[in-house]
Amino acid sequence: xxxxxxxPKYLFRKEGQNVTLSCEQNLNHDAMYWYRQDPGxxxxxIYYSQIVNDFQKGDIAEGYSVSREKKESFPLTVTSAQxxxxxxxxxxxxxxxxGQPQHFGDGTRLSIL
Amino acid sequence: GQQLNQSPQSMFIQEGEDVSMNxxxxxxxxxxxxxxQDPGExxxxxxxxxxxxxxxSNGRLTAQFGITRKDSFLNISASIPSDVGIYFCAGQxxxxxxxxxxxxxxxLMVKP
Numbered sequence: 001x002x003x004x005x006x007x008p009k010y011l012f013r014k015e016g017q018n019v020t021l022s023c024e025q026n027l028n029h030d031a032m033y034w035y036r037q038d039p040g041x042x043x044x045x046i047y048y049s050q051i052v053n054d055f056q057k058g059d060i061a062e063g064y065s066v067s068r069e070k071k072e073s074f075p076l077t078v079t080s081a082q083x084x085x086x087x088x089x090x091x092x093x094x095x096x097x098x099g100q101p102q103h104f105g106d107g108t109r110l111s112i113l
Numbered sequence: 114g115q116q117l118n119q120s121p122q123s124m125f126i127q128e129g130e131d132v133s134m135n136x137x138x139x140x141x142x143x144x145x146x147x148x149x150q151d152p153g154e155x156x157x158x159x160x161x162x163x164x165x166x167x168x169x170s171n172g173r174l175t176a177q178f179g180i181t182r183k184d185s186f187l188n189i190s191a192s193i194p195s196d197v198g199i200y201f202c203a204g205q206x207x208x209x210x211x212x213x214x215x216x217x218x219x220x221l222m223v224k225p
Contacts, residue, residue: 004155040220042218
């Protein structure tokens with residue numbers, strides 16, 4: 001089935017540790033996005049990528065890093081510099097341009113041990 | 114970043130009632146989108162609106178793209194328990210890489 005797969009579903013981070021969240025899509029979408037969602041809040045953009053080997057900061061990029069080595073994959077690393085990483089992280093993708101809507105994965109919930 | 118003004122923030126209704134929620138913005142958008150998010154899941158696209166004044170239905174859901182392109186509403190008719198969740202509006206600029214600006218969400222609770 002075509003779709004966006006995020007893994008793991010739940011992730012725990014120790015103090016001072018970097019963790020990486022996976023996002024894979026088989027929809028042949030050009031653009032991929034990472035959002036953060038806090039309880040009772042809307043979605044805030046962390047990073048996005050239009051094409052392979054290119055990505056741009058969103059509204060809340062500090063403490064996060066990404067890579068886009070393959071069209072299908074857009075992993076997000078939550079670094080130790082992110083002091084409040086507990087949140088629900090959502091990955092989305094779409095075709096670049098033409099006003100196509102974004103489609104979302106099922107999210108990863110990150111918590112601090 | 115900018116957020117859309119979405120209201121109400123939450124609603125608690127009786128099964129069978131109709132529901133209405135709306136979003137407004139100071140900016141003009143090319144596209145308005147409505148998503149539903151179940152607890153612990155990602156948002157799922159319900160309706161996409163591409164033209165000012167457009168009225169679109171998807172089963173019991175009806176949404177309209179405001180004529181000024183600065184607002185949109187979503188109606189749910191004859192609500193059922195599985196309508197429970199958080200509904201988000203999102204505005205999209207076509208020439209900005211399909212970037213989305215989200216509303217704060219409307220939490221819908223349905224009493225059987």
